[in-house]
Amino acid sequence: MRINVLQHTPNEGPGSIASWAFSHGHEFFVYHPYFFDGVLPKASETDLLIILGGPMSPNDELPWIVKERKLIKELLRKNKPIFGACYGAQQIAKVLGSKIIKSPFKEVGWANIIKQNCFIPNFPDKFPVLHWHEEMFEIPEKATLLFSSELVSNQGYLYEGNVVGLQFHLEPQQSDVNEVVVNDYSYAIVNNALKQTPDQIIKFPVPSINKEIMYAILDFITL
Structure with missing residues (x-):
């Protein structure tokens, strides 16, 4: 299997998604369309x-953002599996006709999400994940709500059995969290509803269950 990753900022990489791919012996390619003149896979x-997070908005009309949505639309038509995190989930939702809106606050740091659907068995009912956003998606039509948080009800969706979008981040390992925080800490401390400092975010131990759930989601959509 060839896995193509769209990475949108240097400090938000694939994390445990890469280790899942390598453990299965898959081909793994990372594209940086924001930097390399909109280069995307076919x-x-x-x-x-895999569509990772980033500081941009799906509501922006930059040429490479529009090209990304065309690629997503074509893959949906071909029934290919897609996973999106944060901005990536918003991009997929926008292609599916949903609105992407700005929240009155940021949700940045560690907080529980609550399971809303048992699409994969043996998930805990709630567990802490890394949040890093202020825009939100509507749940696409014909999609199933997967997760919510106390602050944002639409935290994840499943579409057509092989497309998952998550507003939060399961993929970061400790070094990934460190990289996000040290490079983007000024974003985290302004209007953050979770009221966590950069130091608190870094020192929170990454739950091992997050990697397990990330693996389970990728296994599920690629069956």
């Missing part, structure tokens, strides 16, 4: 598309 060479 739909014909994509078996699984």
